[in-house]
Amino acid sequence: MTEPAILELRCLSFRYPNGRLALRDISCRVASRERVAVVGPSGAGKSTLLMHCNGLLPSPPVQQDGEAQVFVNGIAVTKPHLRETRRQVGFLFQDPDDQLFCPTVRDDVAFGPLNLGLDQHEVLARVERGLASVGMSGFTARNPAELSTGERKRVCLAGVFACEPSVLVLDEPTSNLDPRARRQLLTILRAFAGTLLVATHDLDFVIDLCDRVLVLDDGQVQADGPTERILSDPLIMDRHGLEVPWRLRGR
Amino acid sequence: MSDSCSPDAGATASDTSLCHGLPADAKLSLTLLVVVVSGLIPLEHWPAQGLLLVAVFMALSLAGVTVRYLARRLALFLPALFVFGLSIPVASAEGLAWNWTLSLWLRCTVSFLAGLWLIHVLPLRELLSVLRRWHCPVVLIAMIGFMYRYVFILWDELRRLRSARDARDFGGASTWREWTISAQLIGLLLLRAMERAERTHRAMLARGWDGSIRSLDDDR
Numbered sequence A: 001m002t003e004p005a006i007l008e009l010r011c012l013s014f015r016y017p018n019g020r021l022a023l024r025d026i027s028c029r030v031a032s033r034e035r036v037a038v039v040g041p042s043g044a045g046k047s048t049l050l051m052h053c054n055g056l057l058p059s060p061p062v063q064q065d066g067e068a069q070v071f072v073n074g075i076a077v078t079k080p081h082l083r084e085t086r087r088q089v090g091f092l093f094q095d096p097d098d099q100l101f102c103p104t105v106r107d108d109v110a111f112g113p114l115n116l117g118l119d120q121h122e123v124l125a126r127v128e129r130g131l132a133s134v135g136m137s138g139f140t141a142r143n144p145a146e147l148s149t150g151e152r153k154r155v156c157l158a159g160v161f162a163c164e165p166s167v168l169v170l171d172e173p174t175s176n177l178d179p180r181a182r183r184q185l186l187t188i189l190r191a192f193a194g195t196l197l198v199a200t201h202d203l204d205f206v207i208d209l210c211d212r213v214l215v216l217d218d219g220q221v222q223a224d225g226p227t228e229r230i231l232s233d234p235l236i237m238d239r240h241g242l243e244v245p246w247r248l249r250g251r
Numbered sequence B: 001m002s003d004s005c006s007p008d009a010g011a012t013a014s015d016t017s018l019c020h021g022l023p024a025d026a027k028l029s030l031t032l033l034v035v036v037v038s039g040l041i042p043l044e045h046w047p048a049q050g051l052l053l054v055a056v057f058m059a060l061s062l063a064g065v066t067v068r069y070l071a072r073r074l075a076l077f078l079p080a081l082f083v084f085g086l087s088i089p090v091a092s093a094e095g096l097a098w099n100w101t102l103s104l105w106l107r108c109t110v111s112f113l114a115g116l117w118l119i120h121v122l123p124l125r126e127l128l129s130v131l132r133r134w135h136c137p138v139v140l141i142a143m144i145g146f147m148y149r150y151v152f153i154l155w156d157e158l159r160r161l162r163s164a165r166d167a168r169d170f171g172g173a174s175t176w177r178e179w180t181i182s183a184q185l186i187g188l189l190l191l192r193a194m195e196r197a198e199r200t201h202r203a204m205l206a207r208g209w210d211g212s213i214r215s216l217d218d219d220r
Helices: A046-053 A079-088 A105-115 A120-133 A149-161 A179-191 A203-209 A227-231 A234-239 B024-040 B043-062 B067-091 B097-121 B124-133 B138-167 B175-206
Strands: A005-015 A021-031 A035-039 A070-072 A089-092 A167-171 A195-199 A212-217 A220-226
Touching: A005 A046, A005 A195, A021 A046, A021 A195, A021 A220, A035 A046, A035 A203, A046 A070, A046 A089, A046 A167, A046 A195, A079 A089, A079 B175, A089 A149, A089 B175, A105 A120, A105 A149, A120 A149, A149 A179, A179 A203, A195 A203, A203 A227, A212 A227, A220 A227, A220 A234, B024 B043, B024 B097, B024 B124, B043 B097, B067 B097, B124 B138, B138 B175
Parallel strands: A035 A195, A035 A212, A089 A167, A167 A195
Antiparallel strands: A005 A021, A005 A070, A212 A220
C-alpha cells in the first residue's frame, strides 16, 4: 500500500514570464520523514521546483479537472492556503544574505514565529530553541554581516526551525561552505526529524543525507530511485551532466 | 580589507565614553534638539549657530571620534553641501542670498555632525528600540533595519564589481572610459540590488510574511 504523501506534485508544469518552460509535467510523491535529493545540471529547474513547494512562484494554472498541482499534506499550494502550507514547509535559500534581512540574529530568527501570530514568550522560546539546535545560542545580538557564511547559513536554518515546519526544503545548502561548516550542516540536518527535499550539486552530501534521488533535467524528472542505485549508474549520470561520485565508483 | 569610504558600522556595545554612557533616549533627544535648535536660530544670530557648532565638536571629541574619521566623513559631505549652497546666490539676486547660503552651510554642517555623533554613540539596535518606544511608524523602523543590513551587502557587491573591473583594466583606461565604466558599475549594482530585493521578498514570504511588520518587545 502506498504511504500517505506529505508532499505531492501532480503533472506540475511552469513557464517563466520570459517564455522559458522550466518544468514539464512533473509528478512525484514524497512520504513523511523521507529524505529526497533533487539533482541535475544547472538550469534543470531544481530551484523552480523547490519554490513551488512553498508557493513562492505564481500559482500554475489549475488543471482542467480543477485540481491544483502541488499539495502539502493534502492541502493545495494555492493562494487561499499559502499561510497554512508555508507554516508546514520551511525553505532555506541558497544565499544566506537573501534570507537574513533583520539587523540582528535574534530579530531574524523571530521573524517567522512573529508572523505565525505567536505571543512574545513563545516567540522568544522558539528563538532560543532554534539557535540552540544549530549551535548559535550566543549570537543573538550579532549583526548577520559579522558572521561567516557557515554561521549565516546556520542562523538561516534556526529561523526556519523556529517556525517548526514538518517539511524542510533546501536550495543548494552546501554552496560556499568550507568542509567544517558543511559537516556541521550535515549533523544538524541529520538530527531533523521531518521530511527533507534538497536540491544540490554536492553528491557526497546526498549520499550522506538522503535515501532517495530525483534526477531533474530539461524540466523533467529523468530518474527516481534509491540514492546509491541512481548515483552509481554511469549511464543516467552521464546523460544528465552529472558524474558518479568517487565513493560509488566500481560498485 | 579596509576601505576609506566603507559604510559605517556605527556604535558597538563595547564602546565606552561619557557620551556612550548616556541613556539611549537622551542621546536621540539631544541630537534632535540640536538639529531643531540649529534650524530655528535666526539668520542674524549666527554667532549662536557658531557656538552650537563648537558644542557639537566638543561632544564628538568627548565621544572619542577621531579627527581622521571626521575629516573623511566631512570630505564626502561638504563638497555636496557647498555646491547646493551656491545655488542660492546663483538663483536669487537678493542682497541676503549670501547670508542664506552661509546660514544653510552652518545649519547643515551642525545637523550632519550631530547625526555623526548619534551614529557613533548609539548602537542601531538601541536606536530602533527607542524609535519603537516613541511609537514611530513600524514601517519606518523596519526600513532603517533593512537599510542597515543591506548597505553592507551592497557595498561588498560593489567592491567585487570594482575588483572584477580592475582585474581586466590593465591600467590603460582613459579618464573618460573610467567614468563610463564606473557609471556601468553603478547601473549593474542597481540591477543586482533589485534582483536581491526580489529574492529577499520571497524569503520573507516563505516565513509567513503577510505585509504586516511585527517585532519583538524590547524589554524582553
